[in-house]
Amino acid sequence: MQAFVTSEGVMTTKKTERALLLGIDLGTARTAVMSNRQFKTLVHSVVGYPRDIIGVKILNRTQVIGAEAIEKRSYLDLYYPLQDGVLKEASDKDLEAAHELLKHVIDLCEPKAGDKICGIIGVPARASVSNKGQLLKIAEDLMDIAMVVSEPFMVAYGQNKLNNAIVIDVGAGTIDVCAMRGTVPGPESQLSVLKGGNYIDGLLETAIRDSYSGVQIDRHLAQTIKERYGFVGEPEQNVVVPLRINGKPADVDVTEAVRVTCETILGDIVENVKRMLLLFDPECQSEALANLVLAGGGSRIRGLGSMIEAYLSDYGHVKVTLANDADFAGAEGALKLATELPPEYWDQIGEKVGA
Ligand SMILES: Nc1ncnc2c1ncn2[C@@H]1O[C@H](COP(=O)(O)OP(=O)(O)OP(=O)(O)O)[C@@H](O)[C@H]1O
């Protein structure tokens, strides 16, 4: 038996031994999952279907999920169920892919017969009501109890930054900025821009192509370069990468292209932090500025935190802290919430389905 204190201070001793609790961060690029049985993993948010019967024969399956789908993309149709941070609802196939992806991550957590599967799923700050509804429908199919909550809130919960703090989540599809004011943040406390890592990748690809005539570069390579060398501000050293120019190997200096493209997100981040700051009472603003939390894969861009601090230097003391584990910050917060708050109280925090 385990004792809990609910948000209203009520003690409950509901048995949870058979509950498989899951924290899921459904991202545009990657989905992170953590369970109360100490399992955690990251899966690329992509589902591949063989283009024809030959593909089915090679695979011996009708679908592939995650990194394997990307690897075998030459004979698969790839579906990314999330676009610009929200569930894609363009076709039945998109929804089917979302269902398959969610099922896959739940299966990886190895539920046992008789387990009550209870999951909290983080959705981007800007997900619409109908979008959350679609996701809940899928979740209801796969779990006994499920709830969707805003992703930056989950990060804040996991990092214990629930009051006088601002979360900046730099994802692949979006950058979400969320003001934490001691309650579950509503839509007015969150801002989202479609300028995440994917946006930088596109700009970097073009910048490198425009700088060197005949250079061979694609989006994937640009992303790899950004993930390895991405920085803002003064370079620690020049970024020279082996590429091919008109088919011949060449060492190409991409320092300026990497810096300029990574810096394109700074303006929006800083503007949105300034806008969110105005939601706090004046006497709380200095505390909020000392409590900026940077999460999401893009938070690994070198120098991003110090550059945000520098841009806000005329606001007094500003401190940006990196989330403990950028990849799992959302899933960790969701699991923490699922563990600390019994599922029967979840509807007080977000939209819930199941008994
Ligand atoms: N070391 C790194 N440096 C810079 N960017 C990185 C690094 N590692 C990962 N990224 C970028 O972070 C992004 C993925 O981050 P994350 O997993 O938080 O996104 P997501 O949750 O899938 O997206 P969203 O929150 O927008 O739905 C990608 O654009 C990836 O290229």
Ligand SMILES: [Mg+2]
């Ligand atoms: Mg994310």
